[in-house]
Amino acid sequence: MTISEEYVDFAAREAHGVSPAYERLALAVSRDHGLLALLATVPPAKRQPNLLFGVVRFLGGPVGDPAAFADYAVANWPAVEALLRTRATQTNEAGRCAVLLPVLAALPQPLALLEVGASAGLCLFPDRYAYRYGEHVVGSGEPVLDCAASGMRPPAVLPEVVWRAGLDLNPLDVTDPADVAWLDALIWPEHTHRRARLRAAAAVAAADPPLLVRGDVVDDLPALAAQAPAGATLVVFHSSVMFYVPTPRRRAFAEVVRGLPGHWVANESPGVLPYETLPTPPGVALHNVLALDGTPLAWTRPHGQEIIWFAEAFLRPRVTEPPHVID
Template structure:
């Protein structure tokens, strides 16, 4: 190739990098505004900082395109900070013993940490993937399983797509608390999950005895082996700075899973879901659970995933139980009664179930919720459009 050709190629690459940096800046601003405000003062503040820092944004260009996410950068920093608690940045992270509120010193400490550990961060970003396992989303699983059991009594099989470490597969080992109501954890488990409720919709489904689920399988592109301490530490890195209680809960859930591990397989949601359903032994209905899976799929991939469910439902009953962004459900053949602007918002999730077999297809919205199930707004009726939540 000629020198002129190399120069042209370099120019094209430079333009692409500039465009990608601009996109990442917008992504961090959106993340800080929609996901962090009211939940993490540290990440809300740092998201605004990163959006104005080309040097820090440039670190994410080391990551595969599909992994260039605020959560991955912040997790990489958190992972390294765990072993470097003498750095001034740790003073802003309660999970690392810090107690300082976010102030003018935090941005400088963050920039300095990223500069000092540039190579370590680049290595993590290039080779690690986003891995979260928010066990509070088991509230959605409990609600959905109760609805499926009402439609299809008897044993159920559970297949979680995007299972990470598979902690949600042990949903029945955890206690659940809403207000002054609580279920007891199973087998002396220390894990008790809590959430708050908005509106006056019923939450009884959370407290019903779950159906018998003799078959459970988790599938993920990069499943987490919690028997590996380093893998467990990487999972912990996605806990946010102020989430001291959440870190304790995650560690307790990991301990529960280590005592009774559930099977995990490496699989692709858009290629392998129908096959995994077909391989479930027996004829029991299969519940496919996803939590934030659609966030990682583009429009074409979301449509292909839905097609996998439709294919499988020709041969046996399949329930898709989801907690996903409502705007991302477009193209998946799921119909919800949501009114605008809730239909397209990125600030909350829809909890619902899609019941499918060879002859029927029924969709039902069970609740709207915070993406991490910190609060839950149960539907007041099967056709609730949640206009009451939008105006509250």
């Protein structure tokens, strides 16, 4: 797609019905030849809407008015470009734990968790948060993660985690105000509940920091996985990360992770990882595919607000009431 088409696609599939402000901004940028020309000067991976909008928010620029946003971005392009090149969309959304939990809770316990693309490691604490699947509540901590669930029975218990580690090209530190400010800037403007969730999850991580290692998803994964304690089920997992990894490296990663002991849990957009068959996506909004060891299990929404189970095996799900989507 062209840069303009990428912004139109983002508006329609990701922001529509979720963030009116970002939907307006994305459509405005798609028609702004000046901004599109500036975006063309940075590498393709640095042109994405989430990153541009987050950088402007981080710098204190306006995101509520498209014209003011464009004026600010153009007038401050050297600063915007510098952050585009050095920062990444490390959206560390703890809410994604709600769609990972059904798989994690069903695996042999206890677990040794290893997240690829861990950012600040907030998704490494699925055992410390509380969850609300409609009327069904699991756990008692903070934050409480709301998730609409259909086609499955929500988990009854939290997993037992005895080791947690993350691998990232640029790990973030929840005790560093600048890193937390960057995570905050990546949260979409209207999502005050996600901002509160970030603060609560950051407090959990800061109280018991996980092992975060700076490294490559292929080259450095085996050595980190080897540190997992004996007697625990190793689970290598990732959410909305592989899109940013070049296709040849994705294949290499899949080969490496399949060769490790334990299990592989992927939560990525369709097309990022190859699957033989997938059911029709539920609507035009962007959904991820939740998979275990290469087998697709469910559709999920990117921030963990919904899971739609379609697999017949593994958890033997039963059909529940239609989901109420929580954005």
